[in-house]
Amino acid sequence: MFEATKDFFENKKYQNPYLMKNKTKSFFFKLFRLLFIIGLSYLFLFPLLYMIVTAFQDPATANDPSVIWIPKKLSLAGVVNAWYCLRFSESATLTAIITLFGTGASVVSCAMVGYGFARFEFPLKNVIFILVILTIIVPTQTIIMSQYLNYWFFDFGGILKLIPGLKNVNLLNTAWVFVLPAIFATGLRNGLFIFIFRQFFSGQPKDLEEAARIDGCGPFKTFVRIMVPLAGPAFVTVILFSVVWHWNDYYNSAIYFTNDIKPVSCMLSNLSDALSMGSATMDGKVLFSRDTTRYAIRMYLMAGTMLSVLPPLLLYLFTQKFFTESIERTGLVG
Amino acid sequence: MKRKPMSLAARSAWTAQIFILPFYLGFWFFFLSPLIQSVRMSFSSVSVDTSTGYVLQNVGFDNYKTAFLEDANFTTNLLNSFAKMAWQVPVILVLSLFLALILNQKFHGRVFVRAVFFLPVIFASGIALSMISGDSIASTALSGGTVSGGEITQSSALKDMLVNAGFNDKIINIATSIANSLFSMVWRSGIQMIIFLAGLQSIPPTLYEASSIEGATSWENFWKITLPMLAPTIMINMVYTIVDTFTDSSNSIMRQITNLMTSQISKLGLASAFAWTYFLFIGLILLAVFGIFRLISKHTS
Missing domain, CATH: 1.10.3720.10 (MetI-like)
Known part of the structure; x- marks a missing residue:
């Protein structure tokens, strides 16, 4: 943003003694900025590093105060134990199903709705878009209680009752509680996704669509063949957000999942509660007892946390470059 | 039967409705009707019969x-x-x-x-962050304290400074709590x-x-x-x-x-x-x- 200014100053043609004074000033500014960036990077990287270091510590040396960054002895005990307590293979499979289908459905439905708002004129358009904003603003906890009962005795607004012999189905503890609203563009933070897609599509030039229309392409074919391939950056942003939010979701999962196998975030919270009580048993086997030191507890907890953030972290590492670039090009806001 | 062709504007308006149709359905089934129901619930006592469903009984305010x-x-x-x-x-x-x-x-x-x-965008929405910031040693180290011999001594440099400068207790408390929660603030601004x-x-x-x-x-x-x-x-x-x-x-x-x-x-x-x-x-x-x-x-x- 200050590029224009900077170019102006650095251009020899414009340099005069008055403007030269800015050079010392800009040196201090740069130094100041560098210090800030280092400090903030520390603040952002610290939890990650701390988590990884603590997770791989040996239980025997976990309470050694001289160990801050480099463990004296590495051990997988924490990770293995946390894997067992979180029932990671089962809970991660459940969370992966929720994330995969929830994200898939959200992306398809929100792209369609966003395109509808961006490219067509119809009466009361602005009023209807306020409804989208409303789904962002109204907090989940106001509707989650009646949603809980609705999913427990789900009949799709009375439609299922029309089929003889079928009264209602129980959707609690299934991935449907996330996927079903996502199909209808009202899933997890879908209002925001509709907003992002609308912003993106309305920023695209109309020429391509008009050309396609003239060549006899219908509106749906135009959308799928022309607009979707163009919307790469918007799709990357929405997919990454949606995957992360589905995977990390705690509030909805804690209410909709009542069985033993819950999404990873809930399992982690349960583990933390069990550890703070001082003891935990699972299937009759004592995992922690009152004499487990708080250092070991810390180790188990960090190992569990590491397992739970690993999938989104890996996804971020691989898509990071693509993601940061697309954020610039999506133009989230007007 | 021959129909009068629709005007371009009308056809475009109808196409838009098809694109937005999922949202209309979702808004009704997963937003508005639960919202209305939760208003009713707040004025009722709820009881559940696992075989038939739930019953709302009006109890006023x-x-x-x-x-x-x-x-x-x-x-x-x-x-x-x-x-x-x-x-x-x-x-x-x-x-x-x-x-x-x-x-x-x-x-x-x-x-x-x-x-x-x-990075905060990836973690801030999850429970992972509260696990890390809830960890006493990690959060003390971040808010400027020191960890010595396994015992945690909360840094009070800021507090001492403010006391010496003659601020009253309320201002000091607010300032120290801002400094201590700077970590979670930065992490929540992703x-x-x-x-x-x-x-x-x-x-x-x-x-x-x-x-x-x-x-x-x-x-x-x-x-x-x-x-x-x-x-x-x-x-x-x-x-x-x-x-x-x-x-x-x-x-x-x-x-x-x-x-x-x-x-x-x-x-x-x-x-x-x-x-x-x-x-x-x-x-x-x-x-x-x-x-x-x-x-x-x-x-x-």
Whole structure:
């Protein structure tokens, strides 16, 4: 943003003694900025590093105060134990199903709705878009209680009752509680996704669509063949957000999942509660007892946390470059 | 049978309805009807028969009476969450704007710094962050304390400084609590930072060029160009932050509502009453924010 200014100053043609004074000033500014960036990077990287270091510590040396960054002895005990307590293979499979289908459905439905708002004129358009904003603003906890009962005795607004012999189905503890609203563009933070897609599509030039229309392409074919391939950056942003939010979701999962196998975030919270009580048993086997030191507890907890953030972290590492670039090009806001 | 062909505008309007159809259905089934039902629930007592379904029985304003007059924690929790919001929202907004301004500049290693600064977006929404910040050693080390011999000594340098400077207890408490929660504040400003970044990039560079030629400094540019041009972005971020702070699941009142819901089915009515009271307060605050921004935009234009 200050590029224009900077170019102006650095251009020899414009340099005069008055403007030269800015050079010392800009040196201090740069130094100041560098210090800030280092400090903030520390603040952002610290939890990650701390988590990884603590997770791989040996239980025997976990309470050694001289160990801050480099463990004296590495051990997988924490990770293995946390894997067992979180029932990671089962809970991660459940969370992966929720994330995969929830994200898939959200992306398809929100792209369609966003395109509808961006490219067509119809009466009361602005009023209807306020409804989208409303789904962002109204907090989940106001509707989650009646949603809980609705999913427990789900009949799709009375439609299922029309089929003889079928009264209602129980959707609690299934991935449907996330996927079903996502199909209808009202899933997890879908209002925001509709907003992002609308912003993106309305920023695209109309020429391509008009050309396609003239060549006899219908509106749906135009959308799928022309607009979707163009919307790469918007799709990357929405997919990454949606995957992360589905995977990390705690509030909805804690209410909709009542069985033993819950999404990873809930399992982690349960583990933390069990550890703070001082003891935990699972299937009759004592995992922690009152004499487990708080250092070991810390180790188990960090190992569990590491397992739970690993999938989104890996996804971020691989898509990071693509993601940061697309954020610039999506133009989230007007 | 021959039909009169539709006008272009009418056909386009109908096509739009097909694109938006999923949202109409979703809005009714998964938003509006649960919303209406939860209003009804807040005026009822809920009982469940596992074979047939649930029954709502009208009890009038009893749930609201219990919330305000009988429950010992509700009003205190409500007031606490407002006090928390009042200082957290401005802090988060300033921090995220600051981060966005840094990231928006060109410097060496910017790609790496960006990747690091976007990390909060990946974790901040999860329970992982509360695990790490709940870890006593990690949070003390971050807020400037020292860990010695396994015992934690909270750094009180800031506190000593303020006491010596003669501030009163209230100001000292506020200042130290801001310093201690700086970590969680920075971590919660991820999305806001991205929104600000997008807003900054939408400001046409010609404005800066023109003002620099007229002799304006970067400082003046910030106050006279950047900030006014960001006004809509600031409003979006403010609304997002308010909603986010209120619905944070570590919030005491959110915790109370969740506990109530998961404890007993018969408490669902009371929990709805809590949630609605809470939501109405949030709604009032949001309306105030919209009103203030409308006044500002009228005033400036």
